[in-house]
Amino acid sequence: MQRDRGRPRRYCGRACQARAYRARRDGGAPPPRRGRSPSRTGPATPLTRADIVANAIELADAEGLSAVSLRRLAAHLDVAAMSLYHHIGSRSELVTAMVDAVFAEIAHQRPPATGWRERIEDAARQEWALYRRHPWLLRVLATSRPTLSPSMVWTVDHYFTALDGAGLDRRTQLSLYLLVSGYVQGMALLTVDDDAAGDVNGRRWWAVQHRRLSAVIDSGRYPWLTELFETSPASEPTAVELDRWFGFGLDRVLDGVGVVLETSADGRT
Structure with missing residues (x-):
């Protein structure tokens, strides 16, 4: 059998798939890839500092701050890691920019208040x-x-x-x-x-605590505890x-x- 010639097929990564899904959902064409490595063919949308910060916030919202690193962010953006350093000098600088962008959501947008x-x-x-x-x-x-x-x-x-x-x-x-x-x-x-603790069902957690404290609850020694569990049994x-x-x-x-x-x-x- 003759082997396929030419460049190997490049599969769409997770970030690429997410962009394509949003484009189909909104009824439009998939947006161009941001910051594509210069070694790859085709047009590329220039990567900006705002793009990097926005994607870092998105990643932190989904997986926590510990998931945010320049290397992980480069993979999320599907770009070469070194390309980020043209805009962000370090992770510390990135986190500061993330904080600034998030607080900008509320800065200058408050309704007037009197007292x-x-x-x-x-x-x-x-x-x-x-x-x-x-x-x-x-x-x-x-x-x-x-x-x-x-x-x-x-x-x-x-x-x-x-x-x-x-x-x-x-x-x-x-x-x-x-x-x-x-x-x-x-x-x-x-x-x-x-x-x-999102993988732990809240109702199940409270039910476990109720079983553990059942003797204390039923003892009557702590009326406030008994009343709380009676009014809100196994709930969160x-x-x-x-x-x-x-x-x-x-x-x-x-x-x-x-x-x-x-x-x-x-x-x-």
Whole structure:
């Protein structure tokens, strides 16, 4: 049998298949491959820094921040790894660019709010929604040395300007920002843990805990525990419940901020 001549057939990779599927779904032709290696024939759409960052965010959203590396991203984009270094110098630079792009989703887009409480509540809820969309953000922000970027600084500035005119010094304003943002991050960590255990059915997990604690629950020693399992047997918090818990806690945190502002206005700080 005569062997096939010419170049071997090149199979479409996962990223290529995804692009083709989206094109068929939207009723259009498959888009041109971005950043195709110069050694390959055919037209190529120039790879841009924005393309790299957007795909890195997509990869982190799907598989977590640990899955993002320049080599893995090059495979995801179906380009040579060295081609990324024309736009991104290191993984650290890439992560900073990802943070900046994600915070740009909410920067300059907030509806006008009047008082300090409305403005800070709006900023906190925007941050909460951001962590829900991009859980990997907590890996780089929930630390004493967070990754800083221009868009993130603009978001922090929203807190400071909301507190201007209250007679607080900048260090106190920073403390109040950390109080609110720290609460948001702490609540968001609950959902990240749930996502990390996504292969474990929540109802089954709660059922196991109920069996383990059945003797304690039935003992009557902890009435609150008995009542909780009686009202919500073998269940897990829904997204609506998580939002409700978040809103309840945020209201209490803002109540505390209000006390600080009232004390400052009375000249007792």
